[in-house]
Amino acid sequence: MDPARPRRSALYVPASNPRALEKARSLPCDVVILDLEDAVAPEAKPRAREAAVAAVRSGGFGAREVVIRVNAPSTEWGREDLAAAAAAGPDAVLGPKVGAAADVAAYGRALAGAPERTRLWVMVETCEAVLSIRDVAGAETRLAALVMGVNDLAKEMRARQTPDRTAFTPFLTMSVAAARANGLVVLDGVHNEIDDLAALETVCRQGAEMGFDGKTLIHPSHIEICNRAFAPPPAEVAWSREVVAAFAEPQSAGKGALRVSGRLAERLHLAEAERILALEEAIAARESA
DSSP: OOTTSOOSEEEEEETTOHHHHHHHTTSOOSEEEEESSTTSOGGGHHHHHHHHHHHHHHOOOTTSEEEEEOOOTTSTTHHHHHHHHHHHOOSEEEEOOOOSHHHHHHHHHHTTTSOTTOEEEEEEOSHHHHHTHHHHHTSOTTEEEEEEOHHHHHHHHTOOOOTTOGGGHHHHHHHHHHHHHTTOEEEEOOOOOTTOHHHHHHHHHHHHHHTOSEEEESSGGGHHHHHHHTSOOHHHHHHHHHHHHHHHSGGGTTOSEEEETTEEEEHHHHHHHHHHHHHHHHHHHHHHO
16 A cells, blocks of 8 residues: 555444435545444444445545445355445455454455455454454455554453553554554544544544554544644654755765764665655645645
8 A cells, every 4th residue: 555645534434324425525534434334233234335335436535545344244244245345346445353364364355356456454453353463464465454443442351441542552552563564554443532622632642653644533523633643743744854855965875874953864764754755745735635
């Protein structure tokens, strides 16, 4: 996946809600996740599947990535969800409830007939998954993103979700490391307190500091905060421009490290600076479109 493509905000949209589907086409989120799983009542799941497929085929989402979250294959809806999603060809299919690498591989096989551009994303939301995260992240060539599901993980662990997320910090950081080791995108889990925007700011800042690319969210009011928190900070952008300019100087040819504005800048900093500037440029292009 393109590491410079913005994925700051990924909004879950119940595919059973026509009004929400239509509104999602105009919201400033980077990713729209058409949800067939948690946000949809059992009796509405077949109808939601049809609506998600129709939404993908009709388009109108602009530069937003469009993802379908299916029900797990072990449920009565899972196999039909996967077949329909593969045929529709969204940007990605999000598979829930993976535990081991074998579960990820099974999702990959189910998507074998999907267009090559349709990637696989998986939820990291079980105790088994976080304990097997290295194998999960490297299990499938179509796999492109890990998405944290802290609510389900908290339920399995019987852990309390405190504002600082102490119980989950080791699993969050290990998931980021596993994603990076395999060239994957990694998204933080949702913030449950819809109206507590100050708390959302705090967890977004924490997630950005951990290295997440963005955050999944359950309400449009969270988009602006997520977009701001997971965009490169202005100071970081300015430093990146200085680093790129310094290494571009003729006298820097062949050098592995430079002094830039009183700080050490190595070639590894140059690569990161180039990524940050590409991301900043992509965000600016999206917001001006």
